[in-house]
Amino acid sequence: MLKQYLPFLTWLPQYNRATLSADLVAAAIVTILMIPQSLAYAFLAGLPAEMGLYASILPLVAYCLFGTSRTLSVGPAAIIALMSAAGASTIATPGSPEFITASIALAFLSGLILCLMGLLRLGFMANFLSHPVISGFVTASAIIIAIGQLGALLGIQVSGTNLPAMIHGLILELPNLHLPTLAVGSAALAILLWCRRWLARTLIRLGLSGKTAALLAKTGPILAVIITSLAVWWLELSEAGVKVVGEFDGSLPGLVLPAVDLELWKALLVPALLISLVGFVESVSMAQTLAAKRRQRIDPDQELIGLGAANLGAAISCGFSVTGSFSRSVVNFDAGAETPAAGAFAAVGVALAILFLAPLMALLPQTTLAATIIVAILSLVDIAGIKRYWSYSKKDFFALMGTLAITLLVSIEVGILSGIGLSLALYLYQTSRPHTAVVGQIPGTEHFRNINRHQVETDPHILLFRIDEGLFFANSRFLEDRLYTLVFQNPNLTDMVLICSAINYIDGSALESLEAINQRLKDSGVRLHLSEVKGPVMDRLQRTSFPEHLSGEIFLTTYGAWRTLRERSANANREERST
């Protein structure tokens, strides 16, 4: 029980020198990757650079204690940073102290929400976000981020929360582009792209093993950072107007509990909820991918608590919203991290960097960070997904493109909410029209088949109707419409048999619909019968007055219903004729 809520009790007792050295190596590599990323994502979130570093210390320790993935690297991440910026800017101007307060409050709220969801085992809420919606949302966010960073690369300011506004801003500001900034940015971009494509091969040629080379190639950004920083310092480009990160306080963040401000929290509730959901979905699917490779297991509900603790950690140490990072987790895994302690060690690495490297980081050109983000983010544009959904399922394609378009054209918040609404609506639309069939007897057998596809025996007085789905609120109205239409189309009808072989559940709404159907069919002179009701469904029905109000009978088999009703109908006809 205790181990469930404090997963580190599982791995800490077995901790030894071998795991320690593995974790330390992984932590060192992750730290090198983490420093430029943290600074870049802080800028993306509209916050001072040091807040990115702060968000890379305590959250990692918190996740190490409460998370269940052994290799997930928690910290600032691109899409969450963008969502944080969008959420905070609804109530304050970027750059203002209120904006910082709002960003911290977002992390705090989202930490509370995640922990609460974890304790209440509400991990299933993430199901609201279907894959096409996530894909559309991530693609649109990546495009928005890339265009925003394109501005930084050109040395101009691009504002706006949606694509048309940003492109408009970009075009207006284009004449003000700053050539030295563009030169540095282009150099950084060139280095990054070179690292991505050629560094691994070069390292292999230098004699490294394929795996080590691939791993080292992933730390390419630090090369771009070092080279462009040196260039800017050497050529004194910051005096020529190339913006750098600038000096910041080289000390660790103090711990402060955010003030309780209900007014602020209420205003930030929806953005915080969306950040929590998106962060959780991204993080948990990453963690599952990595855990499967080593036959380990993660507990999604405990992951909520781990991620919640990480965000609370960020909030009390002046950081901002964090989640599991895709790129760093892969590096952490490939570098051989064995336990979550690797994360804690990376936190120590970042803390040491703040204490000793702050003067060096101050020289880092912002345009290099922009280049880093652009290269990282464009891999998230999911063209393959769009193609696949187009060929596999038009409904999913529609959900994806709807989310994509609304996110780009309106705003990321409206985009994701519309996406959730759209996929739910499409799902309800589908389940609200389940497959149904009027069936008839295959002559001489006890089998019944669709009257439209097979030569079967039917009777104008008796209708056998099958529905291939559980009955619940979303399809109960459809069932009503369908049955009334059938009664209307068959004026000689006296008996309707509802074949329940595929009905796994009947919820309260559907039960009321069945009662209404029974009553209305009775009013129009048609008896309603049921056949092949499953055991658990029947048990529930027995608890209600439905079976006694039922105008017809409940038959064990459809064949039994057919035989009994046909005999009765034949007798009735005979009597009619004889009178």
Add this chain to the structure above:
Amino acid sequence: MLKQYLPFLTWLPQYNRATLSADLVAAAIVTILMIPQSLAYAFLAGLPAEMGLYASILPLVAYCLFGTSRTLSVGPAAIIALMSAAGASTIATPGSPEFITASIALAFLSGLILCLMGLLRLGFMANFLSHPVISGFVTASAIIIAIGQLGALLGIQVSGTNLPAMIHGLILELPNLHLPTLAVGSAALAILLWCRRWLARTLIRLGLSGKTAALLAKTGPILAVIITSLAVWWLELSEAGVKVVGEFDGSLPGLVLPAVDLELWKALLVPALLISLVGFVESVSMAQTLAAKRRQRIDPDQELIGLGAANLGAAISCGFSVTGSFSRSVVNFDAGAETPAAGAFAAVGVALAILFLAPLMALLPQTTLAATIIVAILSLVDIAGIKRYWSYSKKDFFALMGTLAITLLVSIEVGILSGIGLSLALYLYQTSRPHTAVVGQIPGTEHFRNINRHQVETDPHILLFRIDEGLFFANSRFLEDRLYTLVFQNPNLTDMVLICSAINYIDGSALESLEAINQRLKDSGVRLHLSEVKGPVMDRLQRTSFPEHLSGEIFLTTYGAWRTLRERSANANREERST
């Protein structure tokens, strides 16, 4: 085609003297019931009395042309009036000209929404409102309406949009209660309750047939109206402070197209949407009940257009939101209405009343109207429903009570939205955890059963897994968790067979999950196989690269999979031992 959109083309050609006289009789009775109701619901909506009458003319004519129910009586209704008041009061003070503009705009918007939904065949959207949510919402609304009207009955002003605020207001204002108003109100209440309980029996004793007596007893409100109006006039009680309807312009409303005011429309969009949904759901279930009794048919999508046209009619003739009225529709049906023309004739009746009876209606005490509403509304409190859901389904009970509580304690808008969210969440929760089973072979047969319930044969290397639900975004994550857990619990596993006999569809999200499962299982050294894939599901899968990436095979039968894999596993073991 034309008949579908203009349903009156179906019945008008067959119109004759017999249907005319039947419709005229029904229209006369409905008009008598409609006049006090229209005035009362206008007050409930916070609007001048005459607007209730205006909402009872053009909307009826519009529905007569576009509606498909032969007996539905459209016009002002209690819950919609309450929702209209709540919606309009979010942007204007009740009684102000802006409030009237907002109420008319609500009718206009909701007319547009309904017509649009009808043209796009979006009737299924009403499925978002499950029965328990409607029941909880209607019960809570009835309680709120009754308490508000209790104030009018006592001659005091009760404001507030939720129960605590209203009760607080009621207690504060209680010392100011106006005894003459209370006396008139109590008299009206007494007459109404007497009519309800004894009028029919008295009429039968006077020699009327049971059916006629029951019908006439329903028009009891007019008796209360006449008696109390005469009393107030005779005793000059309005000078003593008993509020009456007061004089209004005794002419028909002019037709005015509401001004296009996008700012206003945006603010009213959500209330208008909710009014449309609730109005449609109430109206269509009423129409279906009545249509079934005569084996007639209504078309839900065309009903949206009919109801939309009625609301547009209300908006352009200075009325407010309308829907199908429960009580009046039953009276219209029982009185023998044959075609929607009865509604148009009732509209003529109301128009004549405005022209000739306005001076008399001015004498009507408001407290009588309050008594009318209280008696009508309390029958909507659904105690039986609460009990039934409690015993039948705790999930539905929870959705009902949640909607009820939030509607009472917060506001009707938040209440219904939370209810929709709650029932969707509960549904997703349920479908996100479908029934699954690990199965084994019943020795000597080709049948497979749950290993927890039956003596079956299993193999430590092979796992047969069945899921009893279609795969889609809400349960794909559950399937992943479940399979990873099984792989984790069975360290010797080499082959996993997913039995697909109960899988009717696999959406895009679930396909991605299957791909991830396949990849992750492969990473942990387990092959994934499928068996008993249904034809349509297989056709779709063939369009993707999933079958070729699948680490295992697709077997026609589970037995085939079991036999093949066992043989292979036995061979592998033998080889292992021999080496």
